[in-house]
Amino acid sequence: MTLRFVNGALLITLIVILLSGVYGIVWTLDGWMYEVHRIGSWALIALIPWKVGISWASLKRGFAFNITRGLVPIVSLLLSGLVIFVILLGLGWAWRIGPVVLWLYETVISWHWILALASIPFFLLHVWQRWPKIKQRDLLSRSGFLKLSALGAVGVVGWWLSQMWAVLRQDEDMPRSVSGSRLNGYFSGNQFPVTTGYGDGRQAVDLDSWQLSIGGAVAQPFALTYPDILSLTSSSQVATIDCTIGWYSVQRWGGLRMVDLLQLAGSQDDIQQVRIQAVSGYTKTYPMVEAKDILLATHVGGEVLNHSHGFPLRAVVPSRRGWFWVKWVEIVTAIVQ
Numbered sequence: 526m527t528l529r530f531v532n533g534a535l536l537i538t539l540i541v542i543l544l545s546g547v548y549g550i551v552w553t554l555d556g557w558m559y560e561v562h563r564i565g566s567w568a569l570i571a572l573i574p575w576k577v578g579i580s581w582a583s584l585k586r587g588f589a590f591n592i593t594r595g596l597v598p599i600v601s602l603l604l605s606g607l608v609i610f611v612i613l614l615g616l617g618w619a620w621r622i623g624p625v626v627l628w629l630y631e632t633v634i635s636w637h638w639i640l641a642l643a644s645i646p647f648f649l650l651h652v653w654q655r656w657p658k659i660k661q662r663d664l665l666s667r668s669g670f671l672k673l674s675a676l677g678a679v680g681v682v683g684w685w686l687s688q689m690w691a692v693l694r695q696d697e698d699m700p701r702s703v704s705g706s707r708l709n710g711y712f713s714g715n716q717f718p719v720t721t722g723y724g725d726g727r728q729a730v731d732l733d734s735w736q737l738s739i740g741g742a743v744a745q746p747f748a749l750t751y752p753d754i755l756s757l758t759s760s761s762q763v764a765t766i767d768c769t770i771g772w773y774s775v776q777r778w779g780g781l782r783m784v785d786l787l788q789l790a791g792s793q794d795d796i797q798q799v800r801i802q803a804v805s806g807y808t809k810t811y812p813m814v815e816a817k818d819i820l821l822a823t824h825v826g827g828e829v830l831n832h833s834h835g836f837p838l839r840a841v842v843p844s845r846r847g848w849f850w851v852k853w854v855e856i857v858t859a860i861v862q
């Protein structure tokens with residue numbers, strides 16, 4: 526395999542892996558995206574022997590005290606180590622080999638994607654400084670296309686075998702979801718893990734002063750007290766919260782549907798986005814196509830939400846990973862562009 530083919534194929538697999546990875550950090554929809562990630566990562570693993578050969582030939586040319594023959598090779602070596610480590614973290618998590626929490630209270634799977642994202646600037650420097658320009662024929666000639674197809678096939682076989690092993694290795698009490706997260710809390714009320722952003726949620730919400738304000742593109746902006754909300758809440762839905770640090774929980778949530786709240790406020794028909802803000806200032810914005818399925822929850826599994834899970838009000842966002850499920854909601858804003 527030529528150097529340009531190997532680098533070209535690496536570029537394609539890394540783009541596929543990173544895009545599917547980033548997609549998976551944000552959305553819970555389309556589980557097949559995680560499989561694309563896994564297949565891509567096995568195609569990348571298959572390229573490692575060739576990449577090692579290329580790197581070794583380049584390193585044998587020696588170092589010099591300058592950018593191209595000094596700094597860049599060192600960065601490339603560090604990048605190689607980082608990528609191998611990212612791969613081992615991904616496999617270790619999938620096969621439940623090694624610890625759950627790795628460092629700084631972050632799990633193996635969260636370090637997997639944190640380091641993967643951190644590797645991007647180094648990767649871009651490496652490509653810019655080291656890679657000969659890839660030509661179309663390297664990948665799309667008949668032999669290039671055949672090699673790419675073979676690589677894809679190896680990726681699928683690797684994925685299939687790895688998933689078989691991951692299923693065999695999984696804890697039956699904590700089955701894996703398609704995102705690789707492990708079940709922790711099944712219709713268990715407030716009894717499920719708590720993940721909170723650094724410094725968030727330190728102070729309990731004072732119900733005497735707390736209100737839910739709704740504004741923006743609505744005819745009658747207004748504010749609701751907690752008793753008001755309890756008198757309005759009538760909906761419940763089963764939804765899975767899937768946290769990017771590797772746990773998920775299936776719960777029945779009770780509360781007020783976003784669409785009902787917007788209707789109460791006389792929202793305009795052409796709302797495109799909804800912004801939800803917490804008492805801490807933590808804010809997330811959702812396109813209406815997702816916001817229509819949001820529930821502002823006061824209860825979980827028939828229990829009043831406790832503080833750690835976002836009392837008095839938490840956003841239940843079925844289409845998004847857990848960090849979009851804003852806790853301690855205070856402000857809802859309807860947005861038209």
Ligand code: HEM
Nearest residue numbers: 542546547550563566612615616618619638641687704705
């Ligand atoms: C945005 C960055 C990334 C995110 C969010 C991400 C996320 C994930 C997730 C959720 C899994 C599933 C774990 C499981 O099945 O239990 C996974 C597996 C994996 N990832 Fe990533 N990843 C990212 C980047 C990367 C990169 C850059 C590589 C390779 C260099 C990589 C290689 C792998 C491997 C080898 C696996 C295990 C595949 C298997 O289960 O067979 N990931 N990743």
